[in-house]
Amino acid sequence: MARTGRPRAFDKDQALERALLLFWSRGYGATSVQDLVDALELERGSLYGAFGDKRSFYLAAVRLYWDIYERRLAEALETGPVLPALREVLAIPTQLQEYASDVGVPQGCMIGNTLAELVPQDAEAREVVARSNARFVQIVADALRRAQAEGEVTQAADPEDQARLLLFTVQGLSLVSRTGLDTATALSAVDALLDALRA
Template identity: 60%
Template sequence: MARTGRPRAFDKDEKLAAALNLFWSRGYAATSVQDLVDALGVERGSIYAAFGDKRDLYLEAVKLYWRQYEVELETAMRSVPLLPALRWALTNPVHLEQFATDLGVPQGCLMGNTSAELLPRDTDAQVIVAHSYQRFVDIVSDALQLAQERGEVVDTAPASAQAQMLLFFVQGFSLVSRAGPDKALSLAAVDAAIDSLRV
């Protein structure tokens, strides 16, 4: 009878979530395979067997990050009125201390961090990031279109252009927030962006 090998002795989803926290806290380049071994409590060979190499694991973690964020974003964008929900979406980088773990505090948006660290040389990462950015624009654009029809948001620009502006804002804001600017000034900038959409 052929041997089937030993069954995996850990929850793959749980370990992927732990890897996400580590990568988000430290970045891709600064996270070694040994760091992953220590943080996940899994042997190196088991990590390779379950996820592939470090890059494969990182890309899976980035996809998990986006899946979780997209659920939150879609839920928020169904809110009426919309502008408070948009403010929540834009202020996420300021409130990342809520995600503090034993591994440290996540630094900015992981999609933005991936753009800065791996693009354009990593085409697989580029596809993942481009998809997430387009999904952000699509989700927010649909919500803005409905808000325009309700008379809540100005219609001097197409909803798609407004959504693209907010993507640029939130990604720029996320990167700048890593430098630790004054939180009150950061929130004032968000309020100014929201006020520019208000009727």
């Protein structure tokens, strides 16, 4: 008869959400297992039993981050004018102070951070980043196609190419924003890019 073991005395989903904020504010390398134990108020054995090693825990947090981001991206672009919605999406890296918690202030984009810290040495991390980037391009390209049909966006460029340019912009802005980029300066650059997309 298989042993069921002791039931976990914590909420795994809540622990992952808290770990996401910790990893997002400090990065993978600067977050130790002890930091996770302290922030989540878990025993090491419980943490390892629930999530595996630190790398597995981090990648689970990145996947959760992307699931949340993708849902918000799709909702933002679902209806209404596309360009104002894209402006809000592109501006997020400059507004992360609003997401501050007791474990810190988020830094940049977790997908971009993973790209900088773990890729290309880690094949699984590379796959997570590649899949997330592909979904960003797909969602944004679909919205741009609709915007072209409605006369909001120029017909002069392919929607996939436009979406890739926006991906490169948001990832670059995300990394640069970690140096303390002024919000007004960042938004001026975003506006210049979006103006080039207008019909």
